[in-house]
Amino acid sequence: MLDLPTDLPADLVPFAWLIGVWEGTGVIDYEASGHRFSGEFAHRVSFSHDGGDYLNYSATAWLLGDDPDAPREPLVAEMGFWRLSRPSTDADPGPGLLPAIAEPAPRTAEDVEVLRNAEGGFDIEVSLVHADGVSELYLGQIRGPRIDIATDAVVRTAGAKNYAAATRMYGLVENHLLWAWDIAALGTELSSHASARLARAD
16 A cells, blocks of 8 residues: 655655656767767756646756866756556546546545556656657556656657657666666667666755
């Protein structure tokens, strides 16, 4: 049974360990189009909530060079929403600005418990938008202090670079957020791309 914090919506309890700001460094190692991309980057990730049944997410990263006084070279800026996968009901608003047509009842820990999957985790949906014209829908699961997600859909603007699929893994290890991101991009099949170790900053 879930231990429900009094200040957190029931649907966010499985994500409780993620909430906060995380900062640290990581490494890039990816080969595509005859070029090997490698280097160290700084990374800042924020998971927050505003009372809804989803997490707000934002992340930025920039390349670390030899000169600490040189201008930062941005690598990624992305934002989105993380939520448990559950059917919407008449008590949920949307789509668009449409209000709910049924009186919403407060969701409880018991309501969340029935969403557990056969592996003992919870199915999740993650929607991300990148500043470079790529949008991703990830599906996967959160199981204790580990998250595994894979793209179900990728949408690119006409000017965006080729980016076809991705997987991400997040885990809480010794109070640090560790993650790994594999991508299929620039004509290369899905393979390891970047990983990082982040400490809680806020």
